[in-house]
Amino acid sequence: MPDAVSPFDSLAEVRAALRARGLRWTPQRRTVIEVLQASRGHVTGAELVERCRRRDPATIPSTVYRTLDVLEEVGMVRHGHAPDGREEFHVGAEPEHGHLHCAGCGSSWEVGSDEAAAVLAAFEASHGFEVDLGHLTVTGRCRACRAAAS
Amino acid sequence: MPDAVSPFDSLAEVRAALRARGLRWTPQRRTVIEVLQASRGHVTGAELVERCRRRDPATIPSTVYRTLDVLEEVGMVRHGHAPDGREEFHVGAEPEHGHLHCAGCGSSWEVGSDEAAAVLAAFEASHGFEVDLGHLTVTGRCRACRAAAS
DNA sequence: CGGTCTATTGCAATCCGTTGCAATAGCGAC
């Protein structure tokens, strides 16, 4: 699965994207962006705050969260909610995907867009609703836990 | 819409369900249960706390949340997460259903088990995963918002 | 370079929810 190169590989690109919207380039944002670029996959908000603080101990949580909002608007990250309701950010050029989360053992699986196609089609058909796959977390029981619960 | 009679219509029934599990009947639980019986559909945790406090100003939030956990184990309520991650409880004899939530306009729709059948089947087939429909919240864009975003 | 406009920051307060722990009180037994 060769992915398109992310349009946010370099700081300059992000900066340009922000400027194009009349948004500003600040040291704090730079920190958050650097942290994001060093991350892959899923990260919780709190984790990002922690990593930023490591880079710059003066980091303020609210600034990080606000920056993440902005970056989501620009398309650099997307967020979803873990099964416990916490925020979870998807970073980078990962293909869009949803999550399956087992309430029994806590493990989780990714759901590719191919697998999810049926789901998207179903809601599209019944409600004209366009599902945001990246924001989708499905809870339930995995095969192993179902068997164990016999 | 005649629903099946809930097994939790009277206090006595809940009490019996609790006892059967070695759980106790306390004034605080009684308050929570009465509040639940006076509620329909979706309620957030905070709302329930507030209603309990109205009935008994001495109500402690943690007690309410813990009671809700217990009642979920017994099957009197089920909880899900609103799109913003807040807890949302489904009360009463409502048929199980999921939610579709539009990120554009904020409205939401219920998804009956018939409609969701395709979804359940898809994950069952691919991962042997049993979806918890009552816990399912799907975000995306509704027909109207998609049109408006043209 | 200096001025202006306003996006952004820092801070403090607040909200929703959870957790650890010692004290309390259901409830079944005698």
Add this chain to the structure above:
DNA sequence: GTCGCTATTGCAACGGATTGCAATAGACCG
């Protein structure tokens, strides 16, 4: 009735995230 076991409560502290507001500082203009 009262004893004992242990589920439950109250409380206080904590964690993640959001918000209002005054002060700060980017970025564009002349």
